[in-house]
Amino acid sequence: MKKSIFNISSLSLALAFLLSSCKTESTPWQAFMACADNTCVDEVVAVKDAFLKDPKPIFAEFVKTDERGEDYYIGWLYLLRDSVLVNSARGTTEERFAMQQAILDTCKAYANDPKFGDFAKSIITELEMLAIASELEDDIPEYLPITGTYTYELPKEAGSGELKILANIDNTVRFSLMVVGAPPAYNQGTMDGTATLVGDMATITTTEYSGKCTITLTFSDGQVVAKTLAGGDAECGFGHNITADGTYKMVDDLDPFRAEGGDEVPENIVGDWQSTEDAKSEVKIEGGQYIDIYDGKEVSNVAFSYHKVCPEDCGPAGKEPCIRTIGQDFVCYTVIFADGKTLQLSMIGGRGNTLSFKRKK
Secondary structure, eight states: OOOOSSOHHHHHHHHHHHHHHHOOOOOHHHHHHHHOSTTOHHHHHHHHHHHHHOHHHHHHHHHHHHHTTOOHHHHHHHHIIIIIITOGGGSOHHHHHHHHHHHHHHHHTTTTOTTTHHHHHHHHHHHHTOTTGGGGGTTSOSSOOOOEEEEEEOGGGOOEEEEEEEEOTTSEEEEEEEEEOOTTTOOEEEEEEEEEEETTEEEEEEOSSSSOEEEEEEEETTEEEEEEEEOOTTTTTOOTTOOOOEEEEEEEOSOTTSOOSOBOOOGGGOEEEEESSOTTEEEEEETTEEEEEETTEEEEEEEEEEESSOOGGGOSOTTOOEEEEESSSEEEEEEEEESSSEEEEEETTSOOOOEEEEEOO
């Protein structure tokens, strides 16, 4: 009888080699699920790194585990928050703040995604209010008096600018910027939004136009210095040769976004309203702000005043009550009907059509 040239030991080794060669390397998310306890901080960081590199595969894993009724996603998020972002042993304040902002920026890009939006929003909710930035402010007065209107004007009409600032309690500032260039073109640049305030500096970043635009606003005694760090006029959405750079002097310290004048706003128009013609179209009237929203995204946010009798500068409106919004220009709406459940408006000088809303539940 012929002897086999392979003995049992050789076959075992060959089989083990074949099995090992078929194994696939586990992903960061699989490694985290395999660990699955409060000591898995390194695994949490690995998932975070993979998420920042390419968020879609990690979002997809969140969806799968949630559909199976598992709570790995919640565990990862809470460990990321409590054991990494607010844990000084995991990095300097600057490093952890940068990490927080990178995660938030990534999630905000998916906040309205039909598949991943709920997960993105829950991460934003949990991480946005972490006061990591406040650790950087030990050498700065608790309340930096920066709210107000700032202006600059160059000699011989070479250019001018106006910057409106409202400091919020969550270490952000609301801003509105307008810059006008020299004659004869008088090119302009406008920008508004919200920026994070760290110490005495707010950083404005946008990629809305043809590239990345970054502008810093550094506040000191009664002035703010604007400096462009990235992008030019095109990237910042400005006219030709327009820049925000310059030293703006405070001209008043009032809230520049609060509408002046007007009467007390009736409760029956305050709140969240949804169009009866287009469910994606909404209006939020609250806190002196008139906010247009479409498909979940804020389209405009301007101050407003309410008038029992519409003022003359709104145009021929008769003696009906109206809402006067105040942005770069002002727009007036006659209040046709308001009973707390239904709101009907008509833009003065518009097509004359009625905008009908129902109160959101």
